[in-house]
Amino acid sequence: MTGYVYPNEIEVNWGLFIVLYPYITGLVAGAFIVSSLYHVFGKEDLKPVSRLSLVSALAYLMVAPLPLLLHLGQPLRAFNILWTPNPNSAMAGFGYIYSFYMIVVLLEVWFIFREDLVHYADNSTGVTRFGYRMLTLGARDISPPTLAMDHKIVTVLAMIGIPSAAFLHGYVGFIFGAIKANALWSTPLQPVIFLMSAVVSGIALQILIYAAACKFRKRRIDMACLKTLNKFLWAFLIVDVLLEELDLLQKAYEAREAWPAIHTLFEEAIPLTHFTQIWIGAFIPIVLLIIARWDRVSNAAQRLLTIMSSAMVVIGVFAMRFNVVIGGQMISKSNVGLTSFQAHLVADEGIIPTVGILVLPLIILVVLIRILPPWLEGEAAMTGDH
Amino acid sequence: MGKQITRRDFLKAGGQILAGGIFFSAVSMVIPRVAGSADGDIVNSKWQQTWAKQTWGFVVDTEKCIGCGMCVKACKEENGVPMDEEVFRTWVERYVMAAGGQTHIDSPNGGLDFNAITIDNAKKSFFVPKLCNQCDNPPCTKVCPVGATYKTGDGVVLVDGERCIGCRYCIQACPYGARFLHPQKKTADKCTWCYHRITKGLLPACVQVCPTGARIFANLQTPGNPVSRLLETKRVDVLKPALGTEPMVYYMGLDKVVV
Ligand code: SF4
Numbered sequence A: 001m002t003g004y005v006y007p008n009e010i011e012v013n014w015g016l017f018i019v020l021y022p023y024i025t026g027l028v029a030g031a032f033i034v035s036s037l038y039h040v041f042g043k044e045d046l047k048p049v050s051r052l053s054l055v056s057a058l059a060y061l062m063v064a065p066l067p068l069l070l071h072l073g074q075p076l077r078a079f080n081i082l083w084t085p086n087p088n089s090a091m092a093g094f095g096y097i098y099s100f101y102m103i104v105v106l107l108e109v110w111f112i113f114r115e116d117l118v119h120y121a122d123n124s125t126g127v128t129r130f131g132y133r134m135l136t137l138g139a140r141d142i143s144p145p146t147l148a149m150d151h152k153i154v155t156v157l158a159m160i161g162i163p164s165a166a167f168l169h170g171y172v173g174f175i176f177g178a179i180k181a182n183a184l185w186s187t188p189l190q191p192v193i194f195l196m197s198a199v200v201s202g203i204a205l206q207i208l209i210y211a212a213a214c215k216f217r218k219r220r221i222d223m224a225c226l227k228t229l230n231k232f233l234w235a236f237l238i239v240d241v242l243l244e245e246l247d248l249l250q251k252a253y254e255a256r257e258a259w260p261a262i263h264t265l266f267e268e269a270i271p272l273t274h275f276t277q278i279w280i281g282a283f284i285p286i287v288l289l290i291i292a293r294w295d296r297v298s299n300a301a302q303r304l305l306t307i308m309s310s311a312m313v314v315i316g317v318f319a320m321r322f323n324v325v326i327g328g329q330m331i332s333k334s335n336v337g338l339t340s341f342q343a344h345l346v347a348d349e350g351i352i353p354t355v356g357i358l359v360l361p362l363i364i365l366v367v368l369i370r371i372l373p374p375w376l377e378g379e380a381a382m383t384g385d386h
Numbered sequence B: 001m002g003k004q005i006t007r008r009d010f011l012k013a014g015g016q017i018l019a020g021g022i023f024f025s026a027v028s029m030v031i032p033r034v035a036g037s038a039d040g041d042i043v044n045s046k047w048q049q050t051w052a053k054q055t056w057g058f059v060v061d062t063e064k065c066i067g068c069g070m071c072v073k074a075c076k077e078e079n080g081v082p083m084d085e086e087v088f089r090t091w092v093e094r095y096v097m098a099a100g101g102q103t104h105i106d107s108p109n110g111g112l113d114f115n116a117i118t119i120d121n122a123k124k125s126f127f128v129p130k131l132c133n134q135c136d137n138p139p140c141t142k143v144c145p146v147g148a149t150y151k152t153g154d155g156v157v158l159v160d161g162e163r164c165i166g167c168r169y170c171i172q173a174c175p176y177g178a179r180f181l182h183p184q185k186k187t188a189d190k191c192t193w194c195y196h197r198i199t200k201g202l203l204p205a206c207v208q209v210c211p212t213g214a215r216i217f218a219n220l221q222t223p224g225n226p227v228s229r230l231l232e233t234k235r236v237d238v239l240k241p242a243l244g245t246e247p248m249v250y251y252m253g254l255d256k257v258v259v
């Protein structure tokens, strides 16, 4: 603790779980956008990851409300947000936006996998057969015209899904950006910054998941797909960094009363995560991603660099969420002091449960993949090195 | 295989389920409101009459405060705020300014534990009691997702402990650090100007115990009340006026270093 902090501010109120909340919803929004790039914008290159990213979005979406719920002082009253919402509150929208988004994603998954479900049901026996039959919801017609119809519906759903994903996450940014009492949070750029970093983290995560899936299944990574993901990641990363730096620059230039506190926060209180956000999460990957697209570099190196950059971005965005959520609260509302943040191991939104919530979507993803294999036929098997 | 359900049937059924869902949620949203406003009317008419007769005013005279911390203690006892936890409905800050322009600010244990300090070249020092400002334009009530914190007709901002879900958004929104999560109740808590006392004609606990009269409280509708007299004849200021929160706690003898 440095300077003067109001006595009620000694404990940081929003802990690691609230860092997870924008992080996970961001990954959802990003993963969904990757899948939509193929379904709506017809980016054929992205076909190998389109279904995988949709299933990932679902896995992360299932976990998204968990940290919020666990964070509440009165978790049993959580549904009050749905029954008696306060229309003036940004946070009140969460339940509605979330439910709506969940419906869109579930519908899209169902329409995309329906044909597979019918096949699985036909080719299995016993409980499995029954399970798949249930999942088809009785719609077992897979004649070409129906499938064409499915396809149309998927496109429409994805089209609805993109603005919803943008809204879901832009709105998370608004929750922070609209708090005038907090000098670090309060900026109209916050929703856009959150959205861009969400897309960035989602694409990076998709690269990692795709690479891991190929490794486990002994399949070769589709280079065209990887390069397209690389390009999108790079472009969004640049916009993201630009916005974040613009916001900081403006704060530094305006030099309002809270600026010295913000400056000290970055320099002295959270230098490590600040460095991670800026360098590990942005500047270095921006360079590596360009190198990874260079034709003179071998395919193996291209893969390695892209995957490494993605890992860095995923970590960097987490650091960014930490810096905003925790860092923002460390600046006392007195503007003349910084409180300290001590993460516990278990208690009070500790590190272990936080890691648990981060791993949970991956476990769900593995289960989902077993039920709904998102792989496409005709993927090249891994033969020799390349 | 039984009868094949066609896609058309399925979509139709799906549409019906969806429509049903929307209807149900619309109804469930309306019902509590209707019910609420029905008993709300009876409650309101009683409170409306009470509120019409009272407008509260709170003045803090920083020149008089001696930093004894009696108010902090009385408040905690009166309002069930745990004595040994660092959460406060009201607290007292100490400002010591040295000749070089350095200012030392502290509030050890909210002002319960002031002890002598030595600051080189100290020139000017004073205490500033703080509490919820019962803002006329409160940012804290606006953000509450469930409407658990609200402003009463006579201008006091309260928290409904039965409705609060403990999300702590309001704590983030208050620019004065006046709110906290009650360590036992796990709901938001803050100064209410002792609403349970003032509505019975008593003074807030802190005002009652202040030995120097640094805290002055009154119903502004009572003729000749001390608060109106001060507001009419003295120069007063509020905390962080630039934020547009319109605080209702007025300060006398404020200094520019007060945060
Ligand atoms: S001082 Fe803080 S808690 Fe009190 S009314 Fe104003 S914003 Fe709300």
Ligand code: SF4
Pocket: B143, B144, B145, B146, B147, B148, B149, B159, B163, B164, B165, B166, B167, B168, B169, B170, B171, B187, B188
């Ligand atoms: S902590 Fe309680 S009163 Fe405060 S915003 Fe959340 S629900 Fe509302």
